[in-house]
Amino acid sequence: MPQPVNTVVVGTVAFDAIETPFGKTDRVIGGSATYISLAASYFAETAKNDPGIGIVSVVGDDFPKEMIDRFHNKGISTDGMEVKAGQKSFFWSGKYHMDMNSRDTLVTDLNVLADFDPQLPEHYRQPDYLMLGNIDPKLQLQVMDQIPTRPKLVVMDTMNFWMDIALDTLKQAIAKVDVLTINDEEARQLSGEYSIVKAARKILQMGPSYLIIKKGEHGALIFHANNVFFAPALPLEEVFDPTGAGDTFAGGFLGHLVRSGDLSFENMKRAIIFGSGMASFCVEQFGPERLYDLTEDDIDHRVHAFIDLVQVDIQLVG
Amino acid sequence: MPQPVNTVVVGTVAFDAIETPFGKTDRVIGGSATYISLAASYFAETAKNDPGIGIVSVVGDDFPKEMIDRFHNKGISTDGMEVKAGQKSFFWSGKYHMDMNSRDTLVTDLNVLADFDPQLPEHYRQPDYLMLGNIDPKLQLQVMDQIPTRPKLVVMDTMNFWMDIALDTLKQAIAKVDVLTINDEEARQLSGEYSIVKAARKILQMGPSYLIIKKGEHGALIFHANNVFFAPALPLEEVFDPTGAGDTFAGGFLGHLVRSGDLSFENMKRAIIFGSGMASFCVEQFGPERLYDLTEDDIDHRVHAFIDLVQVDIQLVG
Numbered sequence: 001m002p003q004p005v006n007t008v009v010v011g012t013v014a015f016d017a018i019e020t021p022f023g024k025t026d027r028v029i030g031g032s033a034t035y036i037s038l039a040a041s042y043f044a045e046t047a048k049n050d051p052g053i054g055i056v057s058v059v060g061d062d063f064p065k066e067m068i069d070r071f072h073n074k075g076i077s078t079d080g081m082e083v084k085a086g087q088k089s090f091f092w093s094g095k096y097h098m099d100m101n102s103r104d105t106l107v108t109d110l111n112v113l114a115d116f117d118p119q120l121p122e123h124y125r126q127p128d129y130l131m132l133g134n135i136d137p138k139l140q141l142q143v144m145d146q147i148p149t150r151p152k153l154v155v156m157d158t159m160n161f162w163m164d165i166a167l168d169t170l171k172q173a174i175a176k177v178d179v180l181t182i183n184d185e186e187a188r189q190l191s192g193e194y195s196i197v198k199a200a201r202k203i204l205q206m207g208p209s210y211l212i213i214k215k216g217e218h219g220a221l222i223f224h225a226n227n228v229f230f231a232p233a234l235p236l237e238e239v240f241d242p243t244g245a246g247d248t249f250a251g252g253f254l255g256h257l258v259r260s261g262d263l264s265f266e267n268m269k270r271a272i273i274f275g276s277g278m279a280s281f282c283v284e285q286f287g288p289e290r291l292y293d294l295t296e297d298d299i300d301h302r303v304h305a306f307i308d309l310v311q312v313d314i315q316l317v318g
Numbered sequence: 319m320p321q322p323v324n325t326v327v328v329g330t331v332a333f334d335a336i337e338t339p340f341g342k343t344d345r346v347i348g349g350s351a352t353y354i355s356l357a358a359s360y361f362a363e364t365a366k367n368d369p370g371i372g373i374v375s376v377v378g379d380d381f382p383k384e385m386i387d388r389f390h391n392k393g394i395s396t397d398g399m400e401v402k403a404g405q406k407s408f409f410w411s412g413k414y415h416m417d418m419n420s421r422d423t424l425v426t427d428l429n430v431l432a433d434f435d436p437q438l439p440e441h442y443r444q445p446d447y448l449m450l451g452n453i454d455p456k457l458q459l460q461v462m463d464q465i466p467t468r469p470k471l472v473v474m475d476t477m478n479f480w481m482d483i484a485l486d487t488l489k490q491a492i493a494k495v496d497v498l499t500i501n502d503e504e505a506r507q508l509s510g511e512y513s514i515v516k517a518a519r520k521i522l523q524m525g526p527s528y529l530i531i532k533k534g535e536h537g538a539l540i541f542h543a544n545n546v547f548f549a550p551a552l553p554l555e556e557v558f559d560p561t562g563a564g565d566t567f568a569g570g571f572l573g574h575l576v577r578s579g580d581l582s583f584e585n586m587k588r589a590i591i592f593g594s595g596m597a598s599f600c601v602e603q604f605g606p607e608r609l610y611d612l613t614e615d616d617i618d619h620r621v622h623a624f625i626d627l628v629q630v631d632i633q634l635v636g
Contacts, residue, residue, distance in 0.1 A: 021512065098512070194339065194416070197555045218536035221553060230627045232548045235539060237515045269630040303632065309548045310628040312587045314621065 002123045005054035005077055007044065007258050008151075009037045010118060010143050011133020011247070013057040013081060014090035017107070018286060021098050022240050028287030029067055030092065032133035032157065033057045033081075035244035038291040039251025039278040040131075041074040042299060043259040054124050056080040056143060058112045060087040070292065079121045087112045100242050101216050120146045131254050132156040133247060137166055137173040144176055153263055155179040156208075157250055160186050175207035179268075181250055183214045196221070200228075210268060212253070214246050222265075222272050229269045234280045234305055241286045245279045248291065252278030277302040320441045323372035323395055325362065325576055326469075327355045328436060328461050329451020329565070331375040331399060332408035335425070336604060339416050340558050346605030347385050348410065350451035350475065351375045351399075353562035356609040357569025357596040358449075359392040360617060361577040372442050374398040374461060376430045378405040388610065397439045402430045418560050419534050438464045447576050450474040451565060455484055455491040462494055471581055473497040474526075475568055478504050493525035497586075499568055501532045514539070518546075528586060530571070532564050540583075540590050547587045552598045552623055559604045563597045566609065570596030595620040 016030030033055045044053055054077040061083055071078050093107035118139055130151045132140040140156060156177040162170045163186065174180055180203065184196060190206075191199035196213065200223035203211050213221045217239070219232040253268075253275035260267055280302055281290045334348030351373045362371055372395040379401055389396050411425035436457055448469045450458040458474060474495040480488045481504065492498055498521065502514060508524075509517035514531065518541035521529050531539040535557070537550040571586075571593035578585055598620055599608045 195555055195557065197553050200553075215536065218533065219550065228553060228627065229630065230550045230553075231630075232537065232550060232628075235514050235518075235546060235548075237513055239513065266631070270632050273630060273632060307630075307632060309546065310550075312547065312549075312591060312625075313584070314588050314591060314625060 002077075002079065002121075004123045004126055005052060005079075006127055007040065007053045007129040007131070007254070008056060008080070008120070008124050008127040008143075008147075009033050009040070009053060009131045009133065009251075010056040010140065011036060011131075011135060012090050012113065013055065013059050013063065014092060014113075016243055016287065017091075017093040018241055018243050019095040020100065020241050021096065023286065025241075025286045027091070028289075029064075030243065030287060031057070031090065032135070032244075032247045035247035035282065035288055035291070036131055036133055036251035036254070037071065037076045038074065038288055039248040039275075039282075040255035040258065041076055042278070042294060042296075043252070043255025043274070044075055052077055054078075054080050054121075054127075056118050056120060056124065058082045058084060058116045058118075060089040060112050061085050063089045080118075080124050082119075084112045094243070096242065100239060118143050118146075128152045129254060129258050130154045131250065132173070132177065133250075134159050137162050137170040140173045141169065141176070144173075153178050153257060155181065155250065155254055157181045157246070158186075160189055163189050171206060174203075177208050179210040179212060180208040181212040181214060181246070183216070183246075187211070187213050197228075210265075212272070214249060216242065216245070220249065220272055220276060222268055224265045224268070227265055229265075229272065231269075231272045231276045231306065232309055233276060234302070234309065236280060236283065239283045242283050243286075244288060245282045248282040248288075249275040249279040251275070273303055273306050274299075277306060320395075320397065322441045322444055323370060324445055325358065325371045325447040325449070325572070326374060326398070326438070326442050326445040326461075326465075327351050327358070327371060327449045327451065327569075328374040328458065329354060329449075329453060330408050330431065331373065331377050331381065332410060332431075334561055334605065335409075335411040336559055336561050337413040338418065338559050339414065341604065343559075343604045345409070346607075347382075348561065348605060349375070349408065350453070350562075350565045353565035353600065353606055353609070354449055354451055354569035354572070355389065355394045356392065356606055357566040357593075357600075358573035358576065359394055360596070360612060360614075361570070361573030361592070362393055370395055372396075372398050372439075372445075374436050374438060374442065376400040376402060376434045376436075378407040378430050379403050381407045398436075398442050400437075405430045412561070414560065418557060436461050436464075446470045447572060448472045449568065449572050450491070450495065451568075452477050455480050455488040458491045459487065459494070462491075471496050471575060473499065473568065473572055475499045475564070476504075478507055481507050489524060492521075495526050497528040497530060498526040499530040499532060499564070501534070501564075505529070505531050515546075530590070532567060534560065534563065538567065538590055538594060540586055542583050542586070545583055547583075547590065549587075549590045549594045549624065550627055551594060552620070552627065554598060554601065557601045560601050561604075562606060563600045566600040566606075567593040567597040569593070591621055591624050592617075595624060
């Protein structure tokens with residue numbers, strides 16, 4: 001049996017075609033598992049005793065071998081990524097509006113994703129860390145069922161689509177995870193509360209110990225018990241393409257936790273900053289391009305910028 | 319001649335009727351100068367050698383004497399507030415949408431505001447601090463012309479309405495001030511740049527040394543030369559009414575600067591936190607109610623919450 005994989009990432013590996021007010025691409029590499037694992041890989045490199053990251057996904061035989069090689073070069077196993085002969089990879093096409101916070105889906109071709117039936121290879125079945133990217137909550141549950149010993153940390157991403165069509169199953173999945181990541185509108189929808197503070201309180205009662213609310217260009221919040229922490233998004237010169245930013249954020253967040261092995265709230269705060277830093281790279285180019293060749297200096301420099309952005313020294317009278 | 323006024327606040331003093339998803343009011347006290355001066359008054363109390371704040375505005379004789387008394391009790395002079403006999407005060411009515419970041423104007427009755435011709439009393443003509451609330455930029459210029467010695471600091475608020483109908487006059491006013499406060503959409507409109515970083519750079523070339531970008535529930539940014547600082551908005555249990563939050567923010571910002579007399583960028587960062595703190599009270603009740611009886615402890619407690627919200631200790635490898 002190959003070396004056990006320490007961090008399992010479930011999600012899509014796909015093609016996207018994207019139009020933003022600043023440009024347009026034909027097919028580029030996309031998918032939640034792509035962004036998550038690429039972002040996390042920068043942290044895995046420095047992890048102690050870490051045999052790496054494994055992707056659980058499905059692609060068609062149109063998926064480029066160069067990208068699979070790139071995963072391997074980054075220490076990402078694709079043993080859990082099924083390649084279906086004679087079939088096409090999942091394809092999504094979308095167009096962003098001027099404010100870049102809203103988008104229209106133009107095309108969704110499920111292709112291989114239509115009957116995705118995740119089967120974890122033997123050496124993926126005892127991970128310390130499990131990241132459930134945004135897919136059908138039924139599949140997220142199915143993956144959890146294949147891991148007999150509960151991982152140290154399970155992080156789950158989802159979206160309003162599943163709240164609309166599969167709320168009961170979604171709630172079953174949410175009940176089993178440690179960290180849930182959604183955006184502010186989704187937090188309101190899931191809880192039925194307008195106030196983000198009240199929404200967070202309700203969602204934390206559904207199972208997760210930590211709730212991360214992603215607000216795109218407006219930053220991210222993490223809630224835990226009665227604690228809350230906020231990380232801004234960095235104001236950037238150029239924002240070309242928000243696609244994958246949320247997944248990249250989750251990958252950086254997870255990567256920092258894996259690297260440090262520290263699951264305290266204080267360290268989750270640091271992880272949020274690393275996630276925000278990774279996401280700030282992601283949006284600077286179309287697709288995951290910007291995540292291929294970052295250096296440790298690039299990342300440190302970005303994280304320093306985050307710290308400076310909110311650094312203030314106040315002495316209160318009272 | 320009465321004691322000279324150290325801080326002059328120009329803007330509206332008015333009535334509002336507000337509907338939000340959480341409730342509805344008939345006529346309540348409103349107006350930019352109301353919110354700004356009330357918020358600033360909490361800081362004026364502890365200022366050294368500060369003869370106080372003076373409002374420049376106009377109301378009808380329907381404006382309640384109790385509110386004028388309240389201004390006086392807070393150390394706010396109304397000698398520059400004309401009361402027009404037989405006329406009605408400015409009235410605005412609006413309805414907020416579910417996201418509370420957008421609103422529809424239902425009624426705008428200019429009344430006394432239609433021919434507002436600000437005339438500063440003699441003892442208002444040598445202030446150290448001048449706050450130009452959101453009114454016709456022609457009037458903002460007219461007020462600056464009545465102050466022969468330039469104040470230490472001029473802060474100006476405006477909105478997209480003036481960009482649409484009086485851009486040239488607006489630019490003349492902007493060229494003369496130190497700090498401009500607008501929201502993110504307005505910064506994009508004024509500069510013609512989508513990127514907030516590029517927008518800020520262009521606006522800083524129009525005259526102001528400091529640009530504050532207000533993002534409502536998403537916080538505020540301040541730009542100065544190549545520096546940027548971000549203060550989040552506090553996630554609140556209850557948000558009843560955003561009316562006046564931007565003005566309250568400006569009042570708290572100005573108040574801290576007046577109190578400290580320190581106009582460095584480092585201190586502007588602190589001022590942004592105090593402004594955000596004051597704004598976080600404002601939204602908790604309809605109208606300016608919440609600003610009537612705050613204590614120094616209330617304010618310190620809120621400012622502590624802001625600091626905690628972004629407090630993180632990161633040691634970087636690099």
